[in-house]
Amino acid sequence: EAAVTQSPRNKVAVTGGKVTLSCNQTNNHNNMYWYRQDTGHGLRLIHYSYGAGSTEKGDIPDGYKASRPSQENFSLILELATPSQTSVYFCASGDVGGRSSYEQYFGPGTRLTVL
Amino acid sequence: GDKVKQSPSALSLQEGTNSALRCNFSIAATTVQWFLQNPRGSLINLFYLVPGTKENGRLKSTFNSKESYSTLHIRDAQLEDSGTYFCAADTGNTRKLIFGLGTTLQVQP
Numbered sequence: 001e002a003a004v005t006q007s008p009r010n011k012v013a014v015t016g017g018k019v020t021l022s023c024n025q026t027n028n029h030n031n032m033y034w035y036r037q038d039t040g041h042g043l044r045l046i047h048y049s050y051g052a053g054s055t056e057k058g059d060i061p062d063g064y065k066a067s068r069p070s071q072e073n074f075s076l077i078l079e080l081a082t083p084s085q086t087s088v089y090f091c092a093s094g095d096v097g098g099r100s101s102y103e104q105y106f107g108p109g110t111r112l113t114v115l
Numbered sequence: 116g117d118k119v120k121q122s123p124s125a126l127s128l129q130e131g132t133n134s135a136l137r138c139n140f141s142i143a144a145t146t147v148q149w150f151l152q153n154p155r156g157s158l159i160n161l162f163y164l165v166p167g168t169k170e171n172g173r174l175k176s177t178f179n180s181k182e183s184y185s186t187l188h189i190r191d192a193q194l195e196d197s198g199t200y201f202c203a204a205d206t207g208n209t210r211k212l213i214f215g216l217g218t219t220l221q222v223q224p
Contacts, residue, residue, distance in 0.1 A: 041216075043214040044214070058211065090158065092212075094210060102163075108157055
């Protein structure tokens with residue numbers, strides 16, 4: 001079973017502050033993803049990565065940066081947090097095909113509140 | 116939600132009954148995933164589909180890429196089936212998932 005963990009699980013931040021959300025996967029998957037979930041929008045892709053050192057913009061990247069320092073770790077960074085970034089954030093990992101499927105596996109989520 | 120449309124948006128079932136959830140795609144989906152988000156908020160993988168059908172216990176899912184839809188059938192619904200079901204499509208280029216808005220299912224005793 002795929003294992004994706006996220007920290008922190010809950011976070012309260014102040015407007016203008018810096019927030020870093022961390023994700024770790026032990027599946028040796030090449031691809032990792034950050035999504036946010038909001039009522040009325042479902043899950044939307046913020047940033048993703050094809051491997052260590054790579055980051056790509058997803059569908060809603062504005063206001064977010066990402067960092068992939070290793071195969072296992074993928075961080076989402078809010079340099080100047082705003083109340084509109086209050087949401088639940090999910091990290092996921094997935095493989096690149098070949099003998100493996102492209103199935104994505106999700107972490108438990110981080111609830112972020114920006115006051 | 117426009118590229119992946121789920122129906123119905125909400126559903127209430129009596130325990131022991133059957134139902135079907137549907138996703139329609141306006142994109143060229145190559146694979147589909149179905150998830151259950153439980154009351155704690157965790158996303159549980161139910162199915163990963165290339166075109167075809169898979170079955171797992173009381174759940175059965177079909178993905179028809181030519182007609183751009185996928186279905187999830189729930190047989191003999193149980194209380195623990197309650198939650199929100201999401202489908203998500205991958206167009207095969209970048210391995211990004213595009214999610215529908217979900218179907219919230221409540222199973223009543």
